[in-house]
Amino acid sequence: MSADTVIANLRALGARTSDAHGAQRLAWSSVWRGARRWLDDLLAEEGLRAESDIAGNNWITVPGARPDTLIIGGHLDSVPNGGWLDGTLGVLAGIEALRRFKGTTPPVTLAVVDFADEEGARFSRSLLGSSAASGSLVPDSVRGLVDRQGVRLAEALAENGVDLDRMPEARRALDHRHPRAYLELHIEQGPVLETMGRSTGAVIGTYGVERHLLRFTGQAAHSGSTPIAMRRDAFLAAAETALACREIARRREMVCTVGTVSVEPGIVTAIPGVCEIALDQRALEPDTLSQALADAHEGAARACAANGVTVTWRRLWRIDPCRFDPRLVDLCADAVRETTGHAPRLPSGPLHDAVEMARVMPAVMMFASSTNGLSHCKEEDTPDVDLRVTIDAFLRLVDKTVAAVAADS
Numbered sequence: 436m437s438a439d440t441v442i443a444n445l446r447a448l449g450a451r452t453s454d455a456h457g458a459q460r461l462a463w464s465s466v467w468r469g470a471r472r473w474l475d476d477l478l479a480e481e482g483l484r485a486e487s488d489i490a491g492n493n494w495i496t497v498p499g500a501r502p503d504t505l506i507i508g509g510h511l512d513s514v515p516n517g518g519w520l521d522g523t524l525g526v527l528a529g530i531e532a533l534r535r536f537k538g539t540t541p542p543v544t545l546a547v548v549d550f551a552d553e554e555g556a557r558f559s560r561s562l563l564g565s566s567a568a569s570g571s572l573v574p575d576s577v578r579g580l581v582d583r584q585g586v587r588l589a590e591a592l593a594e595n596g597v598d599l600d601r602m603p604e605a606r607r608a609l610d611h612r613h614p615r616a617y618l619e620l621h622i623e624q625g626p627v628l629e630t631m632g633r634s635t636g637a638v639i640g641t642y643g644v645e646r647h648l649l650r651f652t653g654q655a656a657h658s659g660s661t662p663i664a665m666r667r668d669a670f671l672a673a674a675e676t677a678l679a680c681r682e683i684a685r686r687r688e689m690v691c692t693v694g695t696v697s698v699e700p701g702i703v704t705a706i707p708g709v710c711e712i713a714l715d716q717r718a719l720e721p722d723t724l725s726q727a728l729a730d731a732h733e734g735a736a737r738a739c740a741a742n743g744v745t746v747t748w749r750r751l752w753r754i755d756p757c758r759f760d761p762r763l764v765d766l767c768a769d770a771v772r773e774t775t776g777h778a779p780r781l782p783s784g785p786l787h788d789a790v791e792m793a794r795v796m797p798a799v800m801m802f803a804s805s806t807n808g809l810s811h812c813k814e815e816d817t818p819d820v821d822l823r824v825t826i827d828a829f830l831r832l833v834d835k836t837v838a839a840v841a842a843d844s
C-alpha cells in the first residue's frame with residue numbers, strides 16, 4: 436500500500452517537472468524550486484514541514500524519544516533531460532518512512548534531507564549541498580565556477596538565498612542533529628541488477644575516481660606530403676593510450692572512460708599536432724585505483740615513444756573510494772533478503788550524497804534495478820513491480836536501522 440503511494444507521488448512530481456525531453460529540475464532553477472514547493476504541499480497534507488539549512492538543503496524532521504537521528508537522503512534536482520527516479524526515489528521513499536510514524540513518537544528521531552545540487556549539472560560540481568553538510572566543501576575551490584550563460588555559482592546561490600561563504604556552517608547544524616546513521620535509496624543507473632534478474636540490492640560502496648586531462652603534443656603537418664613513418668601524430672598517441680587504459684581496466688576489473696577528445700588544428704588535411712583527452716578511471720579498492728593510474732602513465736609513455744609525441748598530465752579531480760558501513764550493509768542485505776529472497780551486493784559506479792554523509796556517520800545505500808541500465812535520460816525507468824518490492828525492502832531497512840540506533844543510544 437505505502438509503496439504504491441510513493442510511486443504515485445514520483446509520477447506526479449515527474450509529470451509536473453518534465454517536458455517532452457525529460458525531467459528539468461536543474462538545481463537552483465525555477466523548475467527545481469517548483470519541485471520543492473510541490474513537496475511542501477505534499478508535506479503539509481501530512482502535517483510535516485521542510486526547513487532549509489544554510490547550504491540550501493531541505494530537512495523534514497520527525498522528533499523521536501531520543502535526539503539520536505536516523506537520516507534518509509535524496510535529491511530533487513535532476514540533470515537537464517533527466518529521468519523521474521534519480522534522486523526523487525530517495526526523497527519520496529523517505530517521506531513515506533516518516534509518514535508511517537505519524538501520530539506516534541518513534542524511538543529515535545527521523546529526518547529526511549533533500550540535498551541541494553547533487554548533480555552538479557549546471558556548474559560541474561556534484562554533491563554541493565551534501566559536501567557543505569559534511570564539512571568537505573571549500574568555498575574557494577568552487578568560487579570561480581560559471582555556467583554556460585556566464586552566471587557565477589555564487590550568483591545562482593544568492594538568487595536562492597544561499598551565501599557560498601556560509602555554506603560550510605551546515606556541518607555544525609548537522610552535528611547538532613546527533614546524526615547516527617544515513618540511508619539512501621537510489622536507482623542503480625546501471626545494468627547489474629537487471630542482468631542478475633533482481634529488483635534490488637545492497638550497495639557496498641562507491642568507486643573512487645581519478646580524472647585527468649592528457650595533452651599530447653606532436654607536430655602538425657600536411658596529410659598528403661608526410662610519410663607515415665615520419666609523422667608525429669598526437670591523436671594516434673592519444674588513441675593508443677585510450678586502448679591501453681581499456682586493457683588496464685579489463686585486467687584490474689574496474690572501469691575507465693575517455694569521454695572527450697579534441698585535436699588541433701582539427702582539419703582533415705592536417706596531421707593532429709596536439710590532442711587532448713579526458714581520462715576517467717574508477718575502482719572500488721584504493722590500491723587498484725592508484726596502480727591503474729600508474730599503469731596508465733606507463734601506457735601513455737609507451738604510446739608517446741611509438742609516435743614521437745610528448746604528453747603532459749593535469750589532474751581534473753579525484754575522490755577516494757568509499758566503503759559503506761559493514762553493519763549497515765549487512766542490515767540492508769537482510770532487509771533485501773527478507774523482502775525478495777535474495778541479497779545481491781554491488782558497488783556503485785556513480786557518486787552519491789551518501790559518500791559525503793559517510794564522512795560523518797555510518798551510511799549505506801540500497802539500489803533499485805534500472806531498466807536497460809539507463810539513467811540521466813528520459814528513458815530512465817524501473818518496472819513498478821521492482822519499485823514496489825524495493826520500496827518495501829527500504830522501509831524494512833528503516834525499521835531495522837531505527838531499532839539499531841535505539842539499541843546503541
Ligand SMILES: [Zn+2]
Nearest residue numbers: 521522553621
Ligand atoms: Zn542521483
